[in-house]
Amino acid sequence: MRNVLTIARKELRLYFVSPVAYAIATTVYLILGAIFFINVYFGLRGETIPPDGRIVINPLITILLFATPAITMRLLTDEQRMGTIELILTAPVRDWELVVGKWLGSFGFMFLLLAVTWVYPLIIHQMTEPGIDQGVLVSAYTGLIFMTSAMLAIGVFISTLFRSSVAAFFTTLAVFLGLWIVEGFGSGSGVGSEILRNLSFVSHYYDTLFLGMFDIGDLFYYLSLTALALFLGTQVIEARRWR
Amino acid sequence: MIEVKGLTKYYGRHMAIQDLTFDAQRGEILGFLGPNAAGKTTTLRILAGYMPPSQGTARIAGFDVLEQSLEVRKRIGYLPETVPLYPEMSVWEYLDYMGSLRRVEDLEERISEVLEEVQLEERAESYIGNLSKGLKQRVGLAQALLHEPEVLILDEPTIGLDPAQIIEVRHLIQKLGKDRTVLLSTHILSEAQQVCDRVLIINKGQLVAEDTPENLQAQISGADQLVVRASTETEALRDLISLIPEVTEVMPGEVEGEVFVMSVPGKDIRPEVARKIVEAGFDLLELRLAGLSLEDIFLQLTKENTHLKEGG
CATH class of the missing domain: 3.40.50.300 (P-loop containing nucleotide triphosphate hydrolases)
Known part of the structure; x- marks a missing residue:
């Protein structure tokens, strides 16, 4: 476990010295800020939309679909391309510690990135009377953090498969979009449709957590996805040794 | 270890x-x-x-x-x-x-x-x-x-x-x-x-x-080898050097007056060779060790892939 923390700490630190992370953060805050401004200036003031902290969450999730692959794309691709993984794997570090450490580092960065966006709901809370429903907001943000955790784990897993960051980025993006739209294919009533609906990123969030319905099952879905992706990533790293 | x-x-x-x-x-x-x-x-x-x-x-x-x-x-x-x-x-x-x-x-x-x-x-x-x-x-x-x-x-x-x-x-x-x-x-x-x-x-x-690097060298060359060249015919030089007791074989070299000398390992016969040639009235033109360098050994081994027994 100590190795996990060591690796996570190093990754988190590297985010703060790498231009990529700043570029991602800038883009996220810029787009989010612009949308927020437009919403508040035209929507809230004109009373065409209700005061709700969640007006930042919809655009935020869309941005995350692109930002998350950018954050995870180099995590294990770089190690493999530069060969640095050889020194990690010949140190007394278990394969899973490396994978989980990488994920935890990216999660730390993302957590900070998301924490800052909390400022937008706070602004709305200040602007409106009697303020916004904090309970719903907490539920929506908790769900968002669990969703992000799963997305990052998928990104880490995919980064174990490639030596090229670009390949990892687009593959991760494709998987996210797949998990995003899969619900659309599950509109029927059969078992297959049921499974597809249950696989969806969307149904586990927008139908419950986003609405303030705190469902442990949904959190479990994201946790299982996180664990599964990290497990698969570990398997890939282990398989690399055997080649 | x-x-x-x-x-x-x-x-x-x-x-x-x-x-x-x-x-x-x-x-x-x-x-x-x-x-x-x-x-x-x-x-x-x-x-x-x-x-x-x-x-x-x-x-x-x-x-x-x-x-x-x-x-x-x-x-x-x-x-x-x-x-x-x-x-x-x-x-x-x-x-x-x-x-x-x-x-x-x-x-x-x-x-x-x-x-x-x-x-x-x-x-x-x-x-x-x-x-x-x-x-x-x-x-x-x-x-x-x-x-x-x-x-x-x-x-x-x-x-x-x-x-x-x-x-x-x-x-x-x-x-x-x-x-x-x-x-x-x-x-x-x-x-x-x-x-x-x-x-x-x-x-x-x-x-x-x-x-060991030293043994490898000795092992391959098998014996000390010398290249000798003097201002005489190869045949005469060969006869002359064959008189030295430690010499095991003398082969004609690449040019006239040059021979390739093999001797029992461990004893440097160069002074003896030089003396013999000068005493016989010839001019000594060249006298050098022809022992294989590790480079030669390496090339030889890797080319032929010969298996060698471990030596002491």
Whole structure:
């Protein structure tokens, strides 16, 4: 476990010295800020939309679909391309510690990135009377953090498969979009449709957590996805040794 | 300290190393000599616990590299050929990271010691990406030494360094080899000759020779050999030199007046040869040892893939 923390700490630190992370953060805050401004200036003031902290969450999730692959794309691709993984794997570090450490580092960065966006709901809370429903907001943000955790784990897993960051980025993006739209294919009533609906990123969030319905099952879905992706990533790293 | 038995590794259907068996003791510097793609890196990677062998066993400090990989990895320091480092970290940060992963006690103190050992104290705060190749090599070495490993595995530690740096690194390796086992690969024969206590020559994944550098040389040449040229006919020179008791064979050389002399090893017959020629009234034009250099041995071995018995 100590190795996990060591690796996570190093990754988190590297985010703060790498231009990529700043570029991602800038883009996220810029787009989010612009949308927020437009919403508040035209929507809230004109009373065409209700005061709700969640007006930042919809655009935020869309941005995350692109930002998350950018954050995870180099995590294990770089190690493999530069060969640095050889020194990690010949140190007394278990394969899973490396994978989980990488994920935890990216999660730390993302957590900070998301924490800052909390400022937008706070602004709305200040602007409106009697303020916004904090309970719903907490539920929506908790769900968002669990969703992000799963997305990052998928990104880490995919980064174990490639030596090229670009390949990892687009593959991760494709998987996210797949998990995003899969619900659309599950509109029927059969078992297959049921499974597809249950696989969806969307149904586990927008139908419950986003609405303030705190469902442990949904959190479990994201946790299982996180664990599964990290497990698969570990398997890939282990398989690399055997080649 | 290192025991390797029947080590074999396939990459798909390609056999990288075949049935390697050797060992190394504490305090021994063992050299792996071979051309590129001979299987040196594969062997070292298996010993370092990076990849498992397809067949055979390897034990380091009594631990099996496959079954007790973590125990093995705790005890080795490894420097891969490409010296993979994180360019965006400073030297100190990098060593701090690797040292934490290796659970080094009193890490800060130890980093200072190692930096001094590889003469990098001045560059502790430099970003690795800004260092020259030679300095990066030293960072790699520092990383391998940090946890004071019992076994050091160095893959081509002097490749890409300038002559002054090469000498420095060789001295460092010799110093380190006094109290631990060092396994190093190289394709530079003189390096093996200078640094190593024992050399394994490997070609196409197979062990072709194993001995001390000196013995290897003697073994191949079999006897001391001389090239002699004098201002006379080959035939006359041949008769003259054959009179020396230690001479076992005299063969005509490439030009008139030149002969190739084989004699029993261990005794230098050059003064005797010179005297004989001058006493006979000829002019001595050339007299030199024709003993094979390690280069010749190496080429000969790797070309013919001859199996040699281990000699004493």
